Amino acid sequence: MVYMINIFIVLIVLVVFKLMLISIFFYEDIKAAKRRDPAAKSFLEVILLYPGLHALIYFRIAHALYKMHFFFFARALSQIARIFTGIEIHPGAVIGKRFFVDHGMGVVIGETAIIGNDVLLYQGSTLGGTGIVKGKRHPTIGNNVVIGAGAKVLGNISIGDNSYIGANAVVIKDVPANSTVVGVPGRITRQDGKKMDVSLDHAQVLDPIMQTIEELQDRIQKLEKK
Numbered sequence: 001m002v003y004m005i006n007i008f009i010v011l012i013v014l015v016v017f018k019l020m021l022i023s024i025f026f027y028e029d030i031k032a033a034k035r036r037d038p039a040a041k042s043f044l045e046v047i048l049l050y051p052g053l054h055a056l057i058y059f060r061i062a063h064a065l066y067k068m069h070f071f072f073f074a075r076a077l078s079q080i081a082r083i084f085t086g087i088e089i090h091p092g093a094v095i096g097k098r099f100f101v102d103h104g105m106g107v108v109i110g111e112t113a114i115i116g117n118d119v120l121l122y123q124g125s126t127l128g129g130t131g132i133v134k135g136k137r138h139p140t141i142g143n144n145v146v147i148g149a150g151a152k153v154l155g156n157i158s159i160g161d162n163s164y165i166g167a168n169a170v171v172i173k174d175v176p177a178n179s180t181v182v183g184v185p186g187r188i189t190r191q192d193g194k195k196m197d198v199s200l201d202h203a204q205v206l207d208p209i210m211q212t213i214e215e216l217q218d219r220i221q222k223l224e225k226k
Contacts, residue, residue: 029056032098036120051085052101062091093127095119096143110138116161122149125165130155130172142177 033050034040046053058081065074074091082088086105089095093109096117101107103123109115112135113127125147129137139153142160148167153159160177171186180190 026053026057026060028098029053029100032118033100036100037102051087052104055081055085055087055089055101055104055107056095056099058085059089059091059093059095062089063093063095066091093138112136112156113138114140116141116143116145118144120146122147122151122167124150126152126154128152128154139171 030043030046030053033046033053034043037046037050040046040050058077062074062077062081065077071091078089078091087101087107089107089109090111090113092111093113093115095109095115096119098118099115100119101121101123104121106124107121108126108128110128112129115127119141127139127141127147131137136156138156140156140158141147141153142158142163144162145159145165146163147153147165148169150168151165151171152169153165153171155172157172157174159165159171159175160179162177163175163179163181165171165175165186166180166182168184169182169186170184171181173186175181175186175188176191178191179188181187182189
Protein backbone atom coordinates (compact mmCIF):
# COMPACT_ATOMS: atom_id res chain seq x y z
CA MET A 1 0.00 0.00 0.00
CA VAL A 2 2.80 2.39 0.95
CA TYR A 3 4.61 1.47 -2.27
CA MET A 4 1.54 2.40 -4.35
CA ILE A 5 1.14 5.69 -2.50
CA ASN A 6 4.80 6.53 -3.18
CA ILE A 7 4.35 5.80 -6.90
CA PHE A 8 1.24 7.98 -6.95
CA ILE A 9 3.12 10.84 -5.29
CA VAL A 10 6.00 10.52 -7.76
CA LEU A 11 3.56 10.65 -10.67
CA ILE A 12 1.92 13.78 -9.28
CA VAL A 13 5.31 15.42 -8.84
CA LEU A 14 6.28 14.54 -12.43
CA VAL A 15 3.02 15.94 -13.79
CA VAL A 16 3.41 19.16 -11.80
CA PHE A 17 7.02 19.44 -12.96
CA LYS A 18 5.94 18.95 -16.58
CA LEU A 19 3.27 21.63 -16.25
CA MET A 20 5.83 24.01 -14.75
CA LEU A 21 8.23 23.42 -17.64
CA ILE A 22 5.48 24.02 -20.20
CA SER A 23 4.40 27.17 -18.37
CA ILE A 24 7.97 28.50 -18.40
CA PHE A 25 9.05 27.63 -21.94
CA PHE A 26 5.71 28.27 -23.64
CA TYR A 27 4.47 31.15 -21.53
CA GLU A 28 4.11 33.57 -24.47
CA ASP A 29 2.23 30.99 -26.57
CA ILE A 30 -0.09 30.15 -23.68
CA LYS A 31 -0.74 33.82 -23.05
CA ALA A 32 -1.46 34.36 -26.76
CA ALA A 33 -3.98 31.50 -26.75
CA LYS A 34 -5.67 32.88 -23.64
CA ARG A 35 -5.84 36.36 -25.17
CA ARG A 36 -7.12 35.30 -28.60
CA ASP A 37 -9.69 32.72 -27.53
CA PRO A 38 -12.53 34.17 -25.45
CA ALA A 39 -13.54 30.62 -24.48
CA ALA A 40 -10.28 30.08 -22.56
CA LYS A 41 -10.95 30.46 -18.85
CA SER A 42 -7.46 29.88 -17.42
CA PHE A 43 -3.84 29.10 -18.23
CA LEU A 44 -4.32 25.59 -16.86
CA GLU A 45 -7.18 24.96 -19.28
CA VAL A 46 -5.00 26.06 -22.21
CA ILE A 47 -2.08 23.88 -21.07
CA LEU A 48 -4.14 20.74 -20.54
CA LEU A 49 -6.90 20.96 -23.14
CA TYR A 50 -5.77 22.99 -26.15
CA PRO A 51 -4.57 20.81 -29.06
CA GLY A 52 -3.03 23.83 -30.76
CA LEU A 53 -0.61 24.27 -27.86
CA HIS A 54 0.13 20.53 -27.71
CA ALA A 55 0.89 20.48 -31.44
CA LEU A 56 3.23 23.45 -30.99
CA ILE A 57 5.08 21.71 -28.14
CA TYR A 58 5.55 18.60 -30.26
CA PHE A 59 6.68 20.79 -33.15
CA ARG A 60 9.32 22.66 -31.12
CA ILE A 61 10.88 19.36 -30.07
CA ALA A 62 10.61 17.85 -33.57
CA HIS A 63 12.10 21.00 -35.12
CA ALA A 64 15.10 20.78 -32.79
CA LEU A 65 15.61 17.16 -33.86
CA TYR A 66 15.21 18.18 -37.51
CA LYS A 67 17.93 20.83 -37.21
CA MET A 68 20.23 18.16 -35.75
CA HIS A 69 19.52 16.04 -38.88
CA PHE A 70 17.53 13.40 -37.01
CA PHE A 71 14.99 13.60 -39.80
CA PHE A 72 13.26 10.26 -39.21
CA PHE A 73 12.69 10.81 -35.50
CA ALA A 74 11.58 14.39 -36.11
CA ARG A 75 9.01 13.27 -38.68
CA ALA A 76 7.86 10.39 -36.48
CA LEU A 77 7.21 12.83 -33.62
CA SER A 78 5.25 15.14 -35.91
CA GLN A 79 3.07 12.21 -36.99
CA ILE A 80 2.42 11.30 -33.37
CA ALA A 81 1.34 14.90 -32.81
CA ARG A 82 -0.99 14.66 -35.81
CA ILE A 83 -2.63 11.54 -34.36
CA PHE A 84 -3.30 13.19 -30.99
CA THR A 85 -4.14 16.73 -32.13
CA GLY A 86 -5.35 16.51 -35.74
CA ILE A 87 -2.73 19.16 -36.63
CA GLU A 88 0.10 18.29 -39.01
CA ILE A 89 3.18 20.51 -38.84
CA HIS A 90 6.26 19.39 -40.74
CA PRO A 91 9.32 19.61 -38.46
CA GLY A 92 11.20 21.54 -41.15
CA ALA A 93 8.84 24.51 -40.93
CA VAL A 94 9.87 27.68 -39.11
CA ILE A 95 7.37 29.18 -36.66
CA GLY A 96 7.72 32.43 -34.73
CA LYS A 97 6.57 33.49 -31.29
CA ARG A 98 3.03 33.57 -29.91
CA PHE A 99 1.72 31.22 -32.59
CA PHE A 100 -1.83 29.98 -32.00
CA VAL A 101 -3.95 27.39 -33.80
CA ASP A 102 -7.60 27.73 -32.78
CA HIS A 103 -9.41 24.36 -32.65
CA GLY A 104 -6.89 23.10 -35.20
CA MET A 105 -8.41 19.95 -36.66
CA GLY A 106 -7.19 19.52 -40.23
CA VAL A 107 -4.50 22.21 -40.14
CA VAL A 108 -1.50 21.36 -42.37
CA ILE A 109 1.80 23.27 -42.45
CA GLY A 110 4.39 22.23 -45.04
CA GLU A 111 8.12 21.64 -44.73
CA THR A 112 9.42 24.97 -46.07
CA ALA A 113 6.70 27.19 -44.61
CA ILE A 114 7.94 30.17 -42.63
CA ILE A 115 5.58 31.77 -40.12
CA GLY A 116 6.21 35.06 -38.35
CA ASN A 117 5.18 36.22 -34.89
CA ASP A 118 1.61 36.54 -33.55
CA VAL A 119 0.05 34.44 -36.32
CA LEU A 120 -3.39 32.88 -35.84
CA LEU A 121 -4.61 29.87 -37.84
CA TYR A 122 -8.14 28.48 -37.71
CA GLN A 123 -9.21 24.89 -38.27
CA GLY A 124 -8.81 23.32 -41.69
CA SER A 125 -6.33 25.90 -42.97
CA THR A 126 -3.40 24.75 -45.11
CA LEU A 127 0.03 26.21 -45.82
CA GLY A 128 0.89 23.90 -48.67
CA GLY A 129 2.95 23.46 -51.81
CA THR A 130 1.85 23.38 -55.42
CA GLY A 131 4.24 20.81 -56.86
CA ILE A 132 7.05 18.34 -56.23
CA VAL A 133 9.90 20.76 -56.83
CA LYS A 134 12.70 20.89 -54.28
CA GLY A 135 13.65 23.97 -52.30
CA LYS A 136 11.29 26.65 -51.03
CA ARG A 137 7.80 25.59 -52.10
CA HIS A 138 5.57 26.66 -49.20
CA PRO A 139 4.32 30.09 -48.12
CA THR A 140 6.07 32.71 -46.02
CA ILE A 141 3.62 34.27 -43.57
CA GLY A 142 4.37 37.67 -42.06
CA ASN A 143 3.71 38.92 -38.54
CA ASN A 144 0.23 39.34 -37.06
CA VAL A 145 -1.52 37.45 -39.85
CA VAL A 146 -4.89 35.69 -39.46
CA ILE A 147 -5.73 32.75 -41.72
CA GLY A 148 -9.41 31.80 -41.61
CA ALA A 149 -11.02 28.38 -41.35
CA GLY A 150 -10.53 26.23 -44.43
CA ALA A 151 -8.27 28.73 -46.18
CA LYS A 152 -5.55 27.40 -48.49
CA VAL A 153 -2.32 29.36 -48.95
CA LEU A 154 -0.30 27.52 -51.58
CA GLY A 155 3.13 27.76 -53.11
CA ASN A 156 6.24 29.83 -52.54
CA ILE A 157 4.36 33.07 -51.95
CA SER A 158 4.47 35.76 -49.27
CA ILE A 159 1.65 37.04 -47.10
CA GLY A 160 2.43 40.51 -45.77
CA ASP A 161 2.23 41.63 -42.16
CA ASN A 162 -1.16 42.36 -40.58
CA SER A 163 -3.08 40.61 -43.34
CA TYR A 164 -6.29 38.60 -43.06
CA ILE A 165 -7.05 35.58 -45.24
CA GLY A 166 -10.78 34.90 -45.24
CA ALA A 167 -12.40 31.54 -44.56
CA ASN A 168 -12.13 29.06 -47.46
CA ALA A 169 -10.07 31.46 -49.57
CA VAL A 170 -7.49 29.95 -51.93
CA VAL A 171 -4.39 32.15 -52.18
CA ILE A 172 -1.74 31.41 -54.82
CA LYS A 173 -0.21 34.88 -55.29
CA ASP A 174 1.71 37.25 -53.05
CA VAL A 175 -0.37 39.39 -50.71
CA PRO A 176 0.94 42.82 -49.66
CA ALA A 177 0.93 43.92 -46.03
CA ASN A 178 -2.27 45.14 -44.37
CA SER A 179 -4.53 43.33 -46.83
CA THR A 180 -7.72 41.31 -46.66
CA VAL A 181 -8.13 38.44 -49.12
CA VAL A 182 -11.32 36.47 -49.84
CA GLY A 183 -12.67 34.13 -52.49
CA VAL A 184 -11.50 31.44 -54.90
CA PRO A 185 -9.05 32.35 -56.24
CA GLY A 186 -8.17 34.80 -53.49
CA ARG A 187 -8.50 38.47 -54.30
CA ILE A 188 -7.67 41.52 -52.23
CA THR A 189 -10.77 43.35 -50.97
CA ARG A 190 -9.06 45.80 -48.63
CA GLN A 191 -5.54 47.20 -48.36
CA ASP A 192 -4.05 49.70 -45.93
CA GLY A 193 -7.52 50.39 -44.59
CA LYS A 194 -8.98 51.23 -47.99
CA LYS A 195 -11.78 49.18 -49.53
CA MET A 196 -10.59 47.62 -52.77
CA ASP A 197 -13.74 45.76 -53.78
CA VAL A 198 -16.28 44.77 -51.14
CA SER A 199 -16.98 45.11 -47.43
CA LEU A 200 -14.94 43.27 -44.82
CA ASP A 201 -18.17 42.16 -43.19
CA HIS A 202 -18.48 38.41 -43.82
CA ALA A 203 -22.17 38.85 -44.49
CA GLN A 204 -21.33 41.33 -47.26
CA VAL A 205 -18.32 39.59 -48.82
CA LEU A 206 -19.00 38.64 -52.42
CA ASP A 207 -18.51 35.05 -53.46
CA PRO A 208 -16.72 35.27 -56.84
CA ILE A 209 -18.22 31.98 -58.03
CA MET A 210 -21.78 33.01 -57.18
CA GLN A 211 -21.12 36.43 -58.67
CA THR A 212 -20.08 34.82 -61.98
CA ILE A 213 -23.15 32.56 -61.95
CA GLU A 214 -25.43 35.53 -61.33
CA GLU A 215 -23.80 37.46 -64.19
CA LEU A 216 -24.34 34.48 -66.51
CA GLN A 217 -27.97 34.24 -65.42
CA ASP A 218 -28.47 37.93 -66.20
CA ARG A 219 -26.98 37.47 -69.66
CA ILE A 220 -29.19 34.44 -70.32
CA GLN A 221 -32.29 36.38 -69.28
CA LYS A 222 -31.35 39.26 -71.58
CA LEU A 223 -30.77 36.84 -74.48
CA GLU A 224 -34.10 35.13 -73.85
CA LYS A 225 -35.91 38.48 -73.92
CA LYS A 226 -34.36 39.22 -77.33
